[in-house]
Amino acid sequence: MGVAGKPYPSHVDESPANNGGGRGAASVSSAADERVRKESWFGHLMGRPEFAAISGTVLVFAVFAIGAGSSGMFNLDGVMNWSQVSAYLGILAVGACLLMIAGEFDLSIGSMIGFAGMMVALPTMYFHWPIWLAIAFAFIASMALGALNGYLVMRTRLPSFIVTLAFLFILRGLTLALSIMFADRTIVSGVGDVAKADPLTNLLFHGVAFKGLFTALAHMGIGSLLDNGQPLVPGIPKVILWWFALAAVGAFVLAKTRYGNWVLAVGGDANAAKNVGVPVRRVKISLFVLTAFCSCLFAVLQVCDIGSAAADRGIQKEFEAIIAAVIGGTLLTGGYGSVIGACFGALIFGVVQIGITYTNVSSDWFRVFLGVMLLMAVLFNHYVRRRVAQS
Helix, strand or coil, rough: CCCCCCCCCCCHHHHHCCCHHHHHHHHHHHHHHHCCCCCCCCHHHCCCCCCCHHHHHHHHHHHHHHCCCCCCCCCCCHHHHHHHHHHHHHHHHHHHHHHCCCCCCCCCCHHHHHHHHHHHHHHHHHCCCCCCHHHHHHHHHHCCHHHHHHHHHHCCCCHHHHHHHHHHHHHHHHHHHHHHHCCCCCCCECCHHHHHHHHHHHHHHCCCCCHHHHHHHHHHHCCCEECCCCCCCCEHHHHHHHHHHHHHHHHHHHHHHHHHHHHHHHHHHHHHHHHCCCCHHHHHHHHHHHHHHHHHHHHHHHHHHCEEEEEECCCCHHHHHHHHHCCCCCCCCCCCCCHHHHHHHHHHHHHHHHHHHHHHCCCCCHHHHHHHHHHHHHHHHHHHHHHHHHH
């Protein structure tokens, strides 16, 4: 058998009469082996799923550096603004990306945000639960619904597009109905003060991190100070830290673990993966649970940051997450993609959404830009897929 996955060497007749000896024949055989193909560094780079997203990010930064470089967009407060927007979407993009690599979609992401936010606010404000318990309840309920999504997709073999589209309407309607039933309104306020008062919630989800560091930097002249002596940027929003942590874990799992290989195999050919022992059903259901977890995390961070929950939160976020994943190199057909690329896709989204406000361009063009970026990403990914298939 071969050793460590290396191919068997070509058979070589080692007799002296064979073309001047065994070593010469081996050299000729190795040189003529058509299975060995050299690839340029640029060709290898083009084959990476995140190449288009990184290139697009460089281009977007260059455009805004020229068009809005003197407007304060790249000052510390401006950087935090578009980084925070990118982080919220990036959390969703990580889950959406991994699920899409496995060949499925979850269109209930946006509705899950509104539902999870209300599941935090209603028990806290109207049933007087400790907010940490309400947050735990929201995560459990959301992940259970994600598991139900995955179970129905696998059990019925219906397209995940249809099943999760149904849950999009179910969860949005359920959120509206419950908010009216218990609060008699669609917005529940006051959660931010409760979150700030709870030590665990304040540590994990509320406010910013590294306050002392940013205060010291502002007094050293790195950053601006307000009239009361406090820094204009008090710290790093915790949503950014959650985004980095989730992206790092997702990228590591996809690239370095057996589970990551399972995800790629399931998206490439589910039947073939099943035949070699990959637990296809378990992998896909777990990824639906992951997207529900990401949606709930988004909702908890948003509720603690804004201080309220609203029944209409998260509208169209499922499409924005899919756009970020596709811009990041994830194929709509599954089996190919990158968590890092999806994060760069989310970064492009945040930079453009906030960057437009620093220019004289009307914000109405933002959706046009997203559509163009999506189309370009799909065309590029189609080219990459054909290139990979022919190699």
